[in-house]
Amino acid sequence: MIEIWIKGGGEGESGICGHIERGCCGRGAEGEVQTLSGSMNPPPAGKSPERLAPRHKPRSLGRARVAAAGILSVGNVLNYLDRYTVAGVLLDIQQHFGVKDSGAGLLQTVFICSFMVAAPIFGYLGDRFNRKIILSCGIFFWSAITFSSSFITEQYFWLLVLSRGLVGIGEASYSTIAPTIIGDLFTKNTRTLMLSVFYFAIPLGSGLGYITGSSVKQVAGDWHWALRVSPLLGMITGTLILIFVPVAKRGNVEQLGGQLKARTSWLRDMKALLRNRSYVFSSLATSAVSFATGALGMWIPLYLHRAQVVQKTVETCSSEPCGTKDSLIFGAITCFTGFLGVITGAGATKWCRLKTQRADPLVCAVGMLGSAIFICLIFVAAKSSIVGAYVSIVGYFTSIVCVFPSSLQYVVIPTRRATAVALQSFTSHLLGDAGSPYLIGFISDLIQQSTKESPLWEFLSLGYALMLCPFVVVLGGMFFLATALFFLNDRTKAEQQ
Template identity: 95%
Template structure:
């Protein structure tokens, strides 16, 4: 049963990773707004590298320790995923910042694709999958060192203030209240949660759904043992990596062009991408009944549109949140998107599919249809995300003006600020 399969994954490495990431992200958001970000960023990468390398020596009888290591890896990843965008935000502005954030975010699918290729190649050469966990830590150590040496110690708000510094930061509670009252931030965070919901559910179930479609079409045998749809998982993974790269590029380019037409370009481009993605996500379930190739084409277009808002959403946050709250804002947005998104969506889809399938006699056709009906929840959530981006567009200009006004009022004479990256840790 699909319901039992996700429940069995509650203590799996990916689930533990997401949960630990959710817990750690707000902590690093708090630290990132108050202490030296470059040191926190480098230490997080060093910690992630050390834990990943150490986990490669864990044997099968200590699987629980391997699961624990995935949780620690989540803590390391939370440290740099919440802080890195804020450093970029303080080094660049306007279209240049959008471009740099795009470079940062398309490194995610690029790294994922290289990870699949490198991990598979290393496993084949070494004859042991553990060696795949010993390559990336080396790259992590090199990256952390390069950050310490070459990344400039940008002051918070440096790009907007042309070198001026900001007043002492406010309390964490006051920061949280300000973020909750920021309507553009709240709506864009809810939209991000919709993206996370869809990507988490589709990533878990689409390969199995396509395998069942092939069983119904009599082009594949019924799966009797897990995992099922391995080939479809590889194809779907490759498509996801490439569309992530393409989506970020497309979104950034479309936003740059639309800014010449309207000041609300950022949330509007995101909304159009989400609504377009919902259409092609629906078409996946229509095409899969007769053509697997057609389904993959719909997946390609749908995911490209869905991923087009990655960098733009981060740019929206930079516009509407003042510099001394950005790390907290990124962390809270990450927490919310996982909590309302991919932390629960795979299990919800499995639960709904089981409820539908139990209503009639089991058959390959009904297994295929029940999972498809459950997955139809995803495009509806994506449409909801598009609505949230449209709501963001309503308040974007006023919230951006408030953030700029607040930042301007905090300008002080250069030299006496505790927001410098030279602040002691």
């Protein structure tokens, strides 16, 4: 027989949970199991029960947490798959609804605007209510809206725009809350690993979005079918979250549960975050990343198609379905470089940590500054060599995927993390990809209006508009350098709290 001693609710109290055979763990009414004693006697006087605690957690519990993180990562893949399916069939949408570049860019801009407005609301809810219920409802909502939008006819382009705005609300709940659940399931290196897997879903899902949109459209002969794949998978994933993802206690793995029962007000949370200088500068840096990736992700496949029209290797699309080769290649590159970027960035960060504790923001800064060079090479190479343009795209995405959002988990206390993620999401979208797709399309249309109508000027005008991206990326690199100056101090403050 083995006695189980637990730490009780009162200060300095302890008691017997019960006698069980074969040595098992139990949980008290007010506290968690602290020790296993091999005798019938309580721990010696003066000895803390915590010192006799088992060193390892049950394997089944660890597997359950890993499975939960895997399901949440799959949901993140579907979020971005749905988001970029539209970009994969953008040329068909332009032909179907008869809209110009600015109209096509409006689809992504409306989506991001609704996303960023909803994110702070879900951040507030995520710090106070059942997170997995909110996640599942968000997935079910955007899945239903996306499926319904696949039946919109050519007279109702405004309805397609509205539906993308509603999808943004559903996806905001997921992107804001899911990483905070992973943060509360794991700690230290394991947390960083799991969050890296979760955020690897961004390039993977984005690439699969291009591939899914192009492939399904080609097989079905109708781009509308491309919008019916992600909703089905989304419904399945939402159900799995309800069943298998645990209700993680905020700060539990960091042994802070008892210290975090009293919550601060939303206004106080916001003030604390705005005083966190590394958080502010990293938010500005991710805004620059968002601006560039949002614009390039939306327009590069169409830009490369126009480049091939100018080089007379393909014909201009005049009827549906349009060619899918560029979207397929771009999607495959996004998936591959996402994986390569995560591996390269993780290796570089691990090596740099041997030299400095500011490795994370410094690696991100170097990666962003290097990516600006590759963006310029895309436009130089596209004029004469599509292969050269694709090589430059590989270099860009490999460099830009160095950003590690997991550092946010270390400079913000657990009860403030959902709000922090939501505010950073709001800022990065407001200053980044909320306006960049439409802005690039607007500048492109403006240049075309001042020139003669021709395939050459359609290609050049879009390229000139996209040249805004490298300047923004360089600015983002500077913000990451500023983050490195305050990172250690802010991390220490969060640990002390």
